[in-house]
Amino acid sequence: MKTKEKILAKALELFNQHGSEKVSTRHVADALGISVGNLYYHYKDKQALIEQLYEQLVTTLNGEFDTFEAADTGLTSLMHSVRFTFDTLHKYRFLMLDFVQIMRGSSGIKAHYQQLVQLRKEQFRFAVKLLIGQKMLSESIQEVPFDYLQMQFTIMGDFWISEAEILYQGAAADKIKYFTEAMLYWFYPYLTTAGKKVFHEVLPTLFEK
Amino acid sequence: MKTKEKILAKALELFNQHGSEKVSTRHVADALGISVGNLYYHYKDKQALIEQLYEQLVTTLNGEFDTFEAADTGLTSLMHSVRFTFDTLHKYRFLMLDFVQIMRGSSGIKAHYQQLVQLRKEQFRFAVKLLIGQKMLSESIQEVPFDYLQMQFTIMGDFWISEAEILYQGAAADKIKYFTEAMLYWFYPYLTTAGKKVFHEVLPTLFEK
Numbered sequence: 035m036k037t038k039e040k041i042l043a044k045a046l047e048l049f050n051q052h053g054s055e056k057v058s059t060r061h062v063a064d065a066l067g068i069s070v071g072n073l074y075y076h077y078k079d080k081q082a083l084i085e086q087l088y089e090q091l092v093t094t095l096n097g098e099f100d101t102f103e104a105a106d107t108g109l110t111s112l113m114h115s116v117r118f119t120f121d122t123l124h125k126y127r128f129l130m131l132d133f134v135q136i137m138r139g140s141s142g143i144k145a146h147y148q149q150l151v152q153l154r155k156e157q158f159r160f161a162v163k164l165l166i167g168q169k170m171l172s173e174s175i176q177e178v179p180f181d182y183l184q185m186q187f188t189i190m191g192d193f194w195i196s197e198a199e200i201l202y203q204g205a206a207a208d209k210i211k212y213f214t215e216a217m218l219y220w221f222y223p224y225l226t227t228a229g230k231k232v233f234h235e236v237l238p239t240l241f242e243k
Numbered sequence: 244m245k246t247k248e249k250i251l252a253k254a255l256e257l258f259n260q261h262g263s264e265k266v267s268t269r270h271v272a273d274a275l276g277i278s279v280g281n282l283y284y285h286y287k288d289k290q291a292l293i294e295q296l297y298e299q300l301v302t303t304l305n306g307e308f309d310t311f312e313a314a315d316t317g318l319t320s321l322m323h324s325v326r327f328t329f330d331t332l333h334k335y336r337f338l339m340l341d342f343v344q345i346m347r348g349s350s351g352i353k354a355h356y357q358q359l360v361q362l363r364k365e366q367f368r369f370a371v372k373l374l375i376g377q378k379m380l381s382e383s384i385q386e387v388p389f390d391y392l393q394m395q396f397t398i399m400g401d402f403w404i405s406e407a408e409i410l411y412q413g414a415a416a417d418k419i420k421y422f423t424e425a426m427l428y429w430f431y432p433y434l435t436t437a438g439k440k441v442f443h444e445v446l447p448t449l450f451e452k
Binding site: 219 | 342357386394397398408422424428431
């Protein structure tokens with residue numbers, strides 16, 4: 035790993051451990067045994083580290099969601115995508131735990147996130163339509179205003195880590211499984227009989243090694 | 244209003260406006276034109292103010308949820324309760340916006356909140372059972388593990404204000420209406436035909452003056 039990457043990986047580790055508020059660029063440099071000057075050569079300040087990690091997270095998730103627009107997608111791959119997303123969000127959990135504070139502190143991240151939600155909304159709309167066409171989702175899902183469906187989904191995706199921080203006691207792997215399943219069950223009442231069958235087949239396989 | 248109450252009301256106002264992190268006891272005292280010593284006579288520190296406001300919020304909401312166990316309750320009063328709850332949470336919104344940070348900073352509030360979630364879980368279980376008995380909710384809701392239903396509901400209740408802070412542009416009254424409706428529609432797929440009829444009758448009346 036190059037120095038630049040090492041700095042980013044260490045910053046992520048320390049931010050996740052202590053919260054981004056409590057970690058300074060000096061802490062990061064010290065933990066790597068490099069000078070603060072060396073760190074500043076690569077990242078001009080802590081905000082630059084946070085923004086770079088935010089971008090990494092978004093790029094990783096975009097890679098996943100873009101495959102979603104492929105023709106051979108369906109309920110099974112949607113479920114795997116949610117699992118991958120929750121796993122990835124957990125790797126960058128300081129961003130989620132300090133969500134409001136980080137958005138307040140960076141108008142760049144905030145503006146980017148607002149755009150991202152619009153993109154996700156279109157991807158979500160596409161997925162719902164596709165799953166209705168495949169008779170996995172019931173048409174009755176269209177009785178709920180689409181903006182509200184999307185907002186329910188967004189709030190759960192963005193804040194399950196914060197809720198887990200307060201309420202969940204247990205190992206990280208169990209926590210991710212618990213909240214991924216809680217999220218996937220949000221789809222459940224909208225599934226057709228065929229959809230429920232697929233759901234029950236796929237769910238136990240999601241966390242197999 | 245007595246000085247003690249005035250201090251609390253002003254603290255709430257300033258916390259909501261600027262976030263509790265950025266407001267000191269001196270700011271509160273200055274805004275009221277009293278000495279910091281006078282403030283300390285009533286509240287030993289900022290933490291005491293935050294804890295008192297948390298208690299006020301919980302007491303207000305408990306008053307609402309306790310009526311829920313009365314015999315004449317049903318879907319209509321549940322919907323009104325959600326509306327009242329969202330309105331109340333918004334009045335104390337700094338607690339919700341800095342939820343994780345406040346819980347981390349106070350083991351007392353955190354422990355209390357964990358207990359409260361257990362209580363709400365039993366109230367929620369009671370409400371679901373009652374609404375099934377009244378043929379407003381479909382028995383199919385029991386196909387979803389109860390813990391997951393409760394967790395979905397809890398995340399949305401606790402974090403809609405944080406999501407709104409980033410994503411919603413518009414007046415406070417419109418925001419509260421939007422997110423209350425988004426929350427209520429979470430019940431929608433579980434409603435029976437009779438339940439949907441009540442839902443559509445009650446929803447437009449919730450925000451009438």
